[in-house]
Amino acid sequence: QVQLKESGGGLVQTGGSLRLSCEASGRTFSLHGMGWFRQAPGKERDFVAAISWSTGSTFYADSVKGRFAISRDNAKKTVYLQMNSLKPEDTTIYYCAARTGGSLYSTGPAYNYWGQGTQVTVSS
Numbered sequence: 001q002v003q004l005k006e007s008g009g010g011l012v013q014t015g016g017s018l019r020l021s022c023e024a025s026g027r028t029f030s031l032h033g034m035g036w037f038r039q040a041p042g043k044e045r046d047f048v049a050a051i052s053w054s055t056g057s058t059f060y061a062d063s064v065k066g067r068f069a070i071s072r073d074n075a076k077k078t079v080y081l082q083m084n085s086l087k088p089e090d091t092t093i094y095y096c097a098a099r100t101g102g103s104l105y106s107t108g109p110a111y112n113y114w115g116q117g118t119q120v121t122v123s124s
Contacts, residue, residue: 002026002113006096009118012086016122020081022096022115030100034079036070037108038120040092045108048094049081052104059104064090086122093117 008020024031035050049070050059058070069082079096095117102110 002028002031002098004096004098004113004115006094006115006118009094009120011121011123013123014086014088016086017082017084018086018120019083020094020096020118020120022079022081024077024079024098028077031098032100032102033104033106034072034096034098035106035111036079036081037095037097037111038090038092039095039117045095047107050104050106051079057104083120086120088122088124091120091122093119 003025005023006020008018010018012018031053033050033052036048037045038048039045047061048064049068051070051072060068067085072079096115097111098113099106099111
């Protein structure tokens with residue numbers, strides 16, 4: 001089993017920045033990659049960004065490309081999501097996820113483990 005603990009959400013004004021963190025614990029040696037997703041109440045879960053645990057390769061949704069950056073610290077078993085130029089439409093709950101298979105371009109069902117989510121609110 002792998003446990004994921006997110007932190008770093010909060011309230012920020014339009015154009016501001018936030019950094020989300022996701023620390024993995026447990027059987028982390030089994031992980032191939034990690035990702036960030038977001039989901040508003042009553043809406044579908046959307047992919048945000050993904051990173052390969054071994055190579056550090058990254059992949060982004062078009063909606064955040066150029067504004068968000070995903071990175072990882074293997075020693076700390078932590079993945080980060082740096083969010084810049086935030087917009088009100090970025091407001092929602094962000095979830096960290098980890099997968100033991102699939103590829104960098106895998107969608108949500110390929111992810112085995114999920115965090116509890118952290119709220120990001122961008123005021124206009």
